[in-house]
Amino acid sequence: MQEIMDKTGVRKERVQFTFQVDLEKDLLENEVICPECKGSGMTVTQFNFGLRNAEVLGQPFPFKKQSLSFCQHCCNGVQRKCEFCGNLMARDLYCSCAESQREYRNKAYKEEKARWEEAKKITFEQAVKDYEYLYIYTSKEENFVTPDELEEYLAELKKDDPELKVLIYATKSTYLVMNAKDTVESHADDLHEEAMELISDEKYEELQGFMDKWCEEVKDETLSYYPDYSIGVVI
Numbered sequence: 571m572q573e574i575m576d577k578t579g580v581r582k583e584r585v586q587f588t589f590q591v592d593l594e595k596d597l598l599e600n601e602v603i604c605p606e607c608k609g610s611g612m613t614v615t616q617f618n619f620g621l622r623n624a625e626v627l628g629q630p631f632p633f634k635k636q637s638l639s640f641c642q643h644c645c646n647g648v649q650r651k652c653e654f655c656g657n658l659m660a661r662d663l664y665c666s667c668a669e670s671q672r673e674y675r676n677k678a679y680k681e682e683k684a685r686w687e688e689a690k691k692i693t694f695e696q697a698v699k700d701y702e703y704l705y706i707y708t709s710k711e712e713n714f715v716t717p718d719e720l721e722e723y724l725a726e727l728k729k730d731d732p733e734l735k736v737l738i739y740a741t742k743s744t745y746l747v748m749n750a751k752d753t754v755e756s757h758a759d760d761l762h763e764e765a766m767e768l769i770s771d772e773k774y775e776e777l778q779g780f781m782d783k784w785c786e787e788v789k790d791e792t793l794s795y796y797p798d799y800s801i802g803v804v805i
């Protein structure tokens with residue numbers, strides 16, 4: 571390493587600080603001082619870098635410019651403890667333990683339920699007639715399901731969780747469409763200024779015709795569904 575440094579002219583200097591600070595933390599019941607930074611909220615960051623002519627075998631970034639930056643494990647030197655399992659949560663809003671995840675899903679479900687209540691309602695029979703897919707939101711997962719598959723799908727989910735809560739929405743669909751003029755324009759950067767205007771309307775229409783036909787031919791492949799939150803299905 572010393573040899574590489576001599577060769578590249580890199581020199582090492584050490585900088586030492588001694589801080590004497592007295593920080594006050596008002597903590598809530600589930601908050602603790604971050605064990606990573608001991609509550610300072612700061613940590614030493616390496617800022618590794620390399621030089622083109624100084625690659626040390628297996629070490630492309632052998633040099634560093636260490637400095638202080640904010641601790642990535644906490645906010646202001648404080649971490650929250652999960653109210654269920656007691657684990658520290660770093661900067662995460664929710665812990666990954668099962669109870670915390672369930673709590674998170676239940677809260678999200680409540681919010682979704684409020685939106686569903688606001689939606690216009692149709693019966694399941696009507697939905698079967700009008701929609702290829704329905705959007706199913708449960709306290710466990712979300713999915714798109716055909717009306718035919720719905721009963722079996724929910725029975726499978728309820729096997730694991732008999733308390734499962736379910737909301738159903740209608741769906742909207744879309745598929746690939748392309749615009750001839752926009753497409754030509756996106757390829758015209760290197761052309762002379764009037765190129766776009768010189769192409770006749772007939773030629774654009776001709777290209778649009780090709781594009782419409784092609785998009786129609788791959789419609790099955792590009793057809794995409796998304797939830798229509800304005801229509802709720804009652805089962």
Ligand SMILES: [Zn+2]
Nearest residue numbers: 604607641644
């Ligand atoms: Zn910290």
Ligand SMILES: [Zn+2]
Nearest residue numbers: 652655665667
């Ligand atoms: Zn937890």
